Amino acid sequence: MDRQEYDVIVIGGGSTGENAAWYARHNGLTAAVVESELIGGECSYWACMPSKALLRPGEALAAARRVPAAATAVTGGVDVEQALSTRDAFSSGWDDGPQADWLANIDVDVVRGRGRLTGERAVEVTAADGTTTALTARMAVVVATGTAAAIPPVDGLRDIAVWDNRDVTAAKQVPRRLLVLGGGVVGSEMAQAYRWLGAEEVTVVEQADRLLSQEEPFAGAELADALTAQGITLRTGVRAERAVRPSPDGPVTLVLDNGTELTADELLVAAGRRANTDDIGLETVGLTAGGYLDVDDQLRVRGVEGGWLYAAGDVNGRALLTHQGKYQARLVGDIIAGHDRAAWADHVAVPRVTFTDPQVAAVGRTEQQARDAGLDIRTVRYDLGSTAAGALAGKGVHGTAQLVIDTTRRVVVGATFVGPGVGELLHAATIAIVGQVPLDTLWHAVPAFPTLSEVWLRLLEAERGVS
Known part of the structure; x- marks a missing residue:
């Protein structure tokens, strides 16, 4: 059995694991990533990238058909063969060589095989040929094994x-x-x-x-x-x-x-999804296999003495989204190196987009979540189709923009947009929520005309009762 030692060992080489190792290296620590499948994980090969590649051709045709002067140019449907070929390209042909090379270029070792905890700061990796490697972490182990599709209890x-x-x-x-x-x-x-x-x-x-x-x-x-x-x-x-x-x-x-x-x-x-924690050796450190790993805001796994075990990304169940996993991973790399960091955005402003047509983009609390939290809130809405940009987007374009406002502090705590391409509106809302920007200050963030961002002006007018 080979034996190797690193400052940080990351179990799971998806987007979260890659970023955790990257930020550990940025802080001058040595790091290894353990992965039994493809470096890059679910998002690169089976989720974010291929799914959007499959959606994009139909979305483009739908957008063209909404514009009367362009609609006559749309004489057919999606080229299925080309769509699948493009999907393959966005998934890199399910070849993780380039992403493994990127880790190598930043001096992160990739250890191929299934990683399991075997005790405090100890990980055993079993390769496809059955050989094993014992890894020891001088400082921390980060679990970034993600999730898999859940099978509901349906007979058969x-x-x-x-x-x-x-x-x-x-x-x-x-x-x-x-x-x-x-x-x-x-x-x-x-x-x-x-x-x-x-x-x-x-x-x-x-x-x-x-x-x-x-x-x-x-x-x-x-x-x-x-x-x-x-x-x-x-x-x-x-x-x-x-x-x-x-x-x-x-x-x-x-x-x-x-x-x-x-x-x-x-x-x-x-x-739904389930955490990939069934067979990673949790029982050797006093935890129960299966289920999400409970972490604090420094992403340390609760119930493990010594503060050496961390969990980042989907596996901790806080926010099952690639960008939130990367956010947590960046923090983990800093926290292990001794920086004072906390993953508080998970509680305040988690941006999320459903890339259908229309898109559904949201961040922060829904109206019901805000009420359940005991906030004194007000909601304001506006039809995106009534903006100049919405009208220019084509015939029959409509959608709803809504802000959830904490009336006591006069700040936005939630936002939802429904309509074509509204995912691009989301970061402005995220900044408003994270920065706790007062509504009176938002009035001076002037949206360019004619863009969909004009809806921010209309929402602020609705909040003031301007008709």
Whole structure:
């Protein structure tokens, strides 16, 4: 057994793990990344990048069709072969060589294999050929193993072949009929992408009474209207009870709690995530395997003496988003080196975008979350289609912008935008929330005309009662 020693050992080489190692090196520490799959992780190969590559062609065509003078130029649909080829390119052909080279160039060692804790600051790595390497961390171990698709307790679901987020973003063919179990971000995005890619029948089944149930109700309603207009069938407020697939290559049937039977060629299960902590040796340091790792604001895992074990990214369950994982990773690299840092943005302003058409972009608290927190709040809304930029975007363009305002402090604590391309509005809202910028100060942040940012002026006018 080989033995190696580093200041910091990172278990998991996804975007969070890469950044944790990078910032450790930036602070002059030695670091190693342990990874059993691809350096770059879920976001690079099976989530953020390939899913957006699949969505973009249909989004571009939809945008052109909204402009009367350009609509006549759109004579066909998405070039499926080219879309899949572009997806492959954005996923680097599932080759992590360039990202592994980047780590090597910043003097971070990559140790290939499955990493498991074996005690205090100790990690054992088992390679594909069965050989093992013992790693010792002089200062810290960072767990950045992320999450995997969760399988809900539906009778028969675990016994049949289904798609998860990896399968749907890496598929080589488009099924004629697609069933989607789950109306969250992944389910909504992939339902629309596959409809654009030529699936004749796409049906979304969501147990909650609306899509995107964690966002403002109006956001889910407006997205539902758009998906329905595109020919996607939505079944909300129903629960899947049983899944049947007699043949692995044959059709799959989903039986709902109201007795309805839905049949398709593929079933995408997009019903949440689970932490990848089942087999990483947590029991050797007094923790229970499975579940998210509970951390403090310095990302130290609670319940482990000595303060040497950290968890960053999805695995700690604070905010299951790539950008938040990178944020935590940057802080971890600094904290281990002795800098005074805290991951307080996780509690205040988590930006999130559903890249459907229309996009749903939100940051901070929803109205209900703000009320539940005991804040004295007021909400203001404005139709994006009533701005000059919205009108220029094309015929029938509309959407809703909403601010959640803490009336006591007169600051924005939440913002939601629904409409074409509204993800680009989000960072301004994030800055307003993180910076606790007073509304009276925001009046002097003048939006350029005619851009969608004009909606900020209209929202501030609505807050003042200007009509």
